[in-house]
Every structure is written in structure tokens, then in C-alpha cells.
Amino acid sequence: AGDEAQLALLQDLEEQVDLQVDFWRGPTKPGLPADLRVPFQSLQAVKSFLEANDIAYSIMIEDVQDLLDEEKMTMTLSRRLQRSTATFDFASYHTIEEIYEWMDELVAAYPSLVSKLEIGQSYEKRPLYVLKFSTGGSGRPAIWLDTGIHSREWITQATGVWTANKVGAGDASVTAILDSMDIFFEIVTNPDGFAYTQSTNRLWRKTRSINAGSICVGVDPNRNWDAGFGGAGSSSNPCAQTYHGPYAHSESEVKAIADFILLHGNVKAAVSIHSYSQMLMFPYGYKTEAAPDYEELNELAAKAVQDLAAVYGTRYTYGSIVDTIYEAAGTTVDWAYDNGVKYSYTFELRDTGRYGFLLPASQIVPTAQETWPALLDILLHALEHPY
Amino acid sequence: MEPPPPCSAAGRAAALAAACINYRRGGPSRGLELRAVTAAATQDIDNVGRKYHLKLVLEDILEKDNVVNCTAEILYHLGNKNAAPDVDFTIEGELKNTDEQDNIFYNQIKSLKKELVAQNIPDSHGNVPPEMEPIRLLARVAAGYVAWQNSTENTRYELAQIKDVRQVKRSDDYLEFDYMVLLHEFVSQEIIPWQMRVLWHPQHGVKVTQNSRQPKPAEY
Numbered sequence: 176a177g178d179e180a181q182l183a184l185l186q187d188l189e190e191q192v193d194l195q196v197d198f199w200r201g202p203t204k205p206g207l208p209a210d211l212r213v214p215f216q217s218l219q220a221v222k223s224f225l226e227a228n229d230i231a232y233s234i235m236i237e238d239v240q241d242l243l244d245e246e247k248m249t250m251t252l253s254r255r256l257q258r259s260t261a262t263f264d265f266a267s268y269h270t271i272e273e274i275y276e277w278m279d280e281l282v283a284a285y286p287s288l289v290s291k292l293e294i295g296q297s298y299e300k301r302p303l304y305v306l307k308f309s310t311g312g313s314g315r316p317a318i319w320l321d322t323g324i325h326s327r328e329w330i331t332q333a334t335g336v337w338t339a340n341k342v343g344a345g346d347a348s349v350t351a352i353l354d355s356m357d358i359f360f361e362i363v364t365n366p367d368g369f370a371y372t373q374s375t376n377r378l379w380r381k382t383r384s385i386n387a388g389s390i391c392v393g394v395d396p397n398r399n400w401d402a403g404f405g406g407a408g409s410s411s412n413p414c415a416q417t418y419h420g421p422y423a424h425s426e427s428e429v430k431a432i433a434d435f436i437l438l439h440g441n442v443k444a445a446v447s448i449h450s451y452s453q454m455l456m457f458p459y460g461y462k463t464e465a466a467p468d469y470e471e472l473n474e475l476a477a478k479a480v481q482d483l484a485a486v487y488g489t490r491y492t493y494g495s496i497v498d499t500i501y502e503a504a505g506t507t508v509d510w511a512y513d514n515g516v517k518y519s520y521t522f523e524l525r526d527t528g529r530y531g532f533l534l535p536a537s538q539i540v541p542t543a544q545e546t547w548p549a550l551l552d553i554l555l556h557a558l559e560h561p562y
Numbered sequence: 563m564e565p566p567p568p569c570s571a572a573g574r575a576a577a578l579a580a581a582c583i584n585y586r587r588g589g590p591s592r593g594l595e596l597r598a599v600t601a602a603a604t605q606d607i608d609n610v611g612r613k614y615h616l617k618l619v620l621e622d623i624l625e626k627d628n629v630v631n632c633t634a635e636i637l638y639h640l641g642n643k644n645a646a647p648d649v650d651f652t653i654e655g656e657l658k659n660t661d662e663q664d665n666i667f668y669n670q671i672k673s674l675k676k677e678l679v680a681q682n683i684p685d686s687h688g689n690v691p692p693e694m695e696p697i698r699l700l701a702r703v704a705a706g707y708v709a710w711q712n713s714t715e716n717t718r719y720e721l722a723q724i725k726d727v728r729q730v731k732r733s734d735d736y737l738e739f740d741y742m743v744l745l746h747e748f749v750s751q752e753i754i755p756w757q758m759r760v761l762w763h764p765q766h767g768v769k770v771t772q773n774s775r776q777p778k779p780a781e782y
Contacts, residue, residue: 268687373686377686377723378722378753380751410750414778416750416751416752416753490597492573497570499569499570499573527595528721529593530688531720531721532722533684533685533687533723535687536688536689
């Protein structure tokens with residue numbers, strides 16, 4: 176605006192609502208420029224107005240939409256370029272496709288240590304991939320890890336990716352374990368649910384299986400295991416978030432793991448990772464009676480949460496599932512424990528409710544970093560206490 | 563010395579106490595969050611209900627080092643299950659004064675040309691635009707009220723997300739917002755849509771003038 180009069184004219188222009196002129200930098204003082212975005216249909220009118228009043232103007236951006244389209248394309252390209260493990264952005268949330276692509280990159284980068292298995296298919300026929308970390312041998316005692324069984328708990332799949340990368344890249348802390356044990360890691364344990372959280376409902380928890388006779392979809396995969404199945408702490412209502420399903424292992428996602436662990440026959444530790452609450456728990460959830468190994472499991476949990484807190488001061492509570500969080504029947508860890516896997520633990524990662532399931536991506540790496548020593552405590556204990 | 567892990571029921575009572583304290587003392591520039599439970603005891607009162615005696619540590623969301631100790635008593639009523647639990651609390655020490663930030667927020671909203679409208683706070687990736695933080699903290703305060711009114715010994719509510727917030731035009735000094743939020747109930751793991759009308763003024767605090775549970779949409 177050149178002078179007070181021109182300033183007033185520009186302010187008038189702003190008030191002409193039907194022109195829909197969008198001021199990116201408003202007219203405030205004479206001598207200072209103003210920036211406007213003008214919709215196509217108002218271009219002629221605005222140009223005439225400016226010219227008629229001797230208001231000098233220049234075109235900074237010909238077509239805003241073009242810029243937006245270009246930006247979108249750049250973002251898509253950048254996502255594709257993140258394929259390589261060296262440039263994979265661990266500090267952001269990824270789609271299933273990106274995670275599966277990264278998995279292949281990990282296998283390609285460390286072929287003597289990492290391989291990918293398909294242990295089954297989801298309800299919607301997505302592959303259930305498990306990363307195997309092994310330095311050789313056959314039928315070695317093994318560790319089972321899973322993340323993302325509840326699809327809305329995005330921090331878990333993201334922590335899983337970071338952790339699998341650390342193991343695959345041959346971190347020194349895990350060498351002793353890999354010398355005599357294998358690690359099996361399922362990162363996207365509920366791919367149908369995960370896809371649904373990205374396409375439709377960010378807060379979806381269950382599988383996406385159709386329930387006969389109900390409009391409600393999905394079964395809670397952490398209530399579907401054959402351990403106190405159908406008991407208190409699970410629901411028989413298909414519309415409920417804790418619906419246990421028509422029968423134990425009805426969900427292909429659950430059956431695949433159960434079959435895998437039973438067939439393997441030598442799994443010594445199982446850790447199932449959830450969010451949120453900041454808790455480390457062990458069996459039981461389906462009964463209040465203490466597990467036979469309660470003392471040992473409790474002591475190990477105490478040490479693990481202490482080592483976790485040492486990283487960033489994050490406080491965890493710990494104990495049996497029923498004591499710490501609530502009664503829950505048909506859980507992964509109760510089943511694993513009842514089927515011979517002594518060191519069965521479940522984590523509830525950050526936070527305690529401030530962001531809950533919608534944990535900012537900036538917390539992914541710190542969460543993974545602090546969880547690592549706690550996880551190691553459990554794995555090392557399993558290594559040093561064969562049974 | 564590390565306190566023993568709280569049993570799950572005490573944890574829920576503590577979360578309720580924190581929600582109540584946040585409702586009473588929180589605002590667009592102050593969010594109080596439960597950091598730890600340092601003591602918990604229960605007392606059964608014949609024909610009345612169960613009382614929880616709690617010692618808590620709360621922290622200020624905006625300033626993690628700002629920490630206060632509280633004692634709280636929660637009575638869950640036996641008879642009328644629809645009655646809200648009684649919550650009494652005392653805070654030891656001072657909470658940081660937020661007058662300056664409150665006034666900045668107040669003036670920012672008052673000077674908006676059009677009434678504020680926003681969706682999905684936080685978004686799927688947990689992002690909250692800085693200018694939306696006070697809007698979110700205000701929702702948290704109001705959600706604390708809703709949680710208190712609807713809690714039993716077997717529930718724990720957290721604010722999961724603001725789906726929609728619209729400022730309501732007013733002719734007086736108050737700011738008013740109509741929120742549609744999603745509450746996360748811990749024990750059932752349900753996501754419950756809830757509508758809240760929230761009034762706020764820097765000198766008069768927060769008031770939830772109206773709230774209602776909404777039907778669960780099919781895709782939930």
C-alpha cells in the first residue's frame with residue numbers, strides 16, 4: 176500500500192467477502208507490501224481494481240495449486256527414497272508397505288543374520304511376516320517378540336522397527352544372546368487392523384474379521400488365546416473392544432503364532448508389546464492366583480523397569496497383569512506361560528494418557544531406546560537361566 | 563525408597579483424583595498429570611461405599627519439573643451407581659501462576675476474525691499445532707469433569723482425541739467452545755464419543771455447561 180488512501184482501499188478489498196481474497200500478509204501500514212491469494216474467478220476484478228487505483232502489484236506465484244501438487248509429489252518421492260535402511264526415518268510413523276519394504280532391505284543388508292518368514296495370513300489375506308535373527312545352528316532355544324497386535328498402538332510397531340534394526344545391525348549387547356539363541360520378531364502382528372487405522376479409524380484395536388450375525392467387526396487378538404478363554408476380563412459381545420471371538424485361536428493372526436511357537440517347541444521367552452500405560456507385566460491376567468514363578472518374574476521385572484528408568488527417567492509400574500492393570504482372559508502371555516514359556520512378559524509402552532495412543536513421533540526413538548535395556552534384561556536372563 | 567506397585571483399583575482411583583484435580587485447577591495454560599501414587603489404602607464403609615485414601619504426586623504438563631504432592635479421598639457410592647464419586651483433595655505447595663499465558667490465549671481468541679474451528683487434535687501422528695495446545699488443555703480439564711461424573715471403581719477415562727472443536731459466539735466476556743471428543747475407557751478399552759460445552763474466563767475458570775455421551779459410529 177503506497178499511502179493511507181491505498182491502505183484503506185486494500186482493507187475494503189478484504190471486506191468484499193464475495194471476492195474471497197485471502198490475505199497472506201495483510202495491509203497494515205503504508206509503505207509495507209501486502210500479499211494476497213486471489214481465486215481464479217476474482218482475478219480479473221481484483222486486477223482491474225488495483226490498476227484503476229494505481230496500486231502497484233506483481234505476481235509472486237502464478238498458480239498455488241501447482242505448488243501444492245508439486246509439494247505432494249515431493250513428499251511421495253521422499254517416502255519412496257526412505258527405502259534404504261541407512262536413510263529409513265525411524266523417528267516417524269510408517270505405512271505397512273513402508274515397513275514391509277524396510278524389512279526386505281534389512282534382510283538384504285544382513286543376509287547372514289536376518290531372514291523373513293511368512294507364518295500365515297491375516298483375515299484379509301495379508302501376509303504375516305516374522306523376522307528371524309539367527310547366527311546358525313538348528314532348533315536353538317528361541318525368543319519370541321511381537322508388536323502391533325493391537326493396531327492403534329502405533330508406538331509399538333514403530334519401536335519394533337527400531338529394535339529389529341538394532342538387532343539386525345549386530346549391536347554388541349545382543350551378540351551373546353545370538354551366539355546360542357534365535358530371535359523371532361513379528362512387527363506388524365495385526366496388519367488388517369493396522370491398515371484400518373491408516374485408512375479409516377486411527378483408534379481401531381481389534382482384527383478385522385467379520386462376526387457372523389453381527390454388524391460389528393473384529394476380535395480382540397489379546398483375548399483370543401487359549402488361556403482362561405472366555406473368562407472375566409473379556410467380552411462375548413462382538414461389538415466390544417475386548418470381544419474374545421467365537422472360540423480360542425479363531426483369529427488367523429493368533430493361530431499362526433500359537434502354531435508357530437508350539438511347532439518350534441523350544442521358545443524360552445515371549446515378549447508381547449503394547450501401549451499405553453508404562454507397565455511391565457507377567458502372568459496371570461485370567462486368574463488372581465500367583466504364577467508358580469511369580470518371585471523370579473517379579474524380581475526380573477523390577478530390574479528391567481529400573482534399567483528402563485535409567486535412560487530418560489520414565490517410570491513404569493510392574494507386576495502380574497491382574498494386579499497391575501486389570502483382569503484379562505485369553506491373553507498372549509498367559510497362553511505362552513501355560514505352554515511352557517517361562518519368561519513371558521508384556522510391556523505397555525509410553526505414555527500414561529497425555530497423548531495415549533496418539534503418541535507424537537518425536538517420542539518413538541526415546542521410547543525404543545529406553546525399552547531396549549529392559550528387553551535385554553529379559554533376554555539375557557533367559558539366556559543365563561536355561562530350563 | 564521405591565513405592566510398591568499400586569494395585570489396579572488404586573491406580574484407577576488415583577487417575578480419577580488426578581482428573582478431578584485437573585478439572586478444578588487446570589486451564590488452557592495448565593495441565594496436571596498423575597506422576598506417581600506414593601500411598602494407597604481402602605476403607606469399606608458399611609451401607610455407604612468404598613473409600614480410597616491416596617497420596618499422589620502430580621506434575622505440570624507444560625513444565626515437567628513443576629511437581630506437587632496431593633492427598634485425595636475418593637468415595638465410590640454403594641447404592642446409587644449413577645451418583646458421581648465424592649472426591650476431596652488437598653494440594654501441598656503452590657501451583658505456578660498462569661495469568662500471563664491465560665491472558666495471551668484469551669486475547670488471541672478474542673482477536674480472531676472468525677470463530678475458531680479445528681479437527682483432530684492431536685492428529686494421527688500425535689501432532690498438536692502450538693496454537694492448539696491451550697484448546698487441548700481446556701478439553702482435558704473439561705474431560706476431567708466428565709470422567710468424574712461418570713466414573714466407577716471399575717472405570718478409568720482418558721481424553722484420547724478432540725475430533726472437532728467449534729468456538730461459540732458470545733456477546734459477553736466468556737469464551738465458549740463446543741467440543742466433540744473421544745474418551746478412552748481403560749477397562750473396557752472402548753472409545754466413547756462425547757460432546758461437551760465448555761465456558762472459560764481467565765478470572766472465572768472452567769465450567770462444563772452441558773455434556774452428553776454420543777452414539778458409537780459403526781466403524782468404531
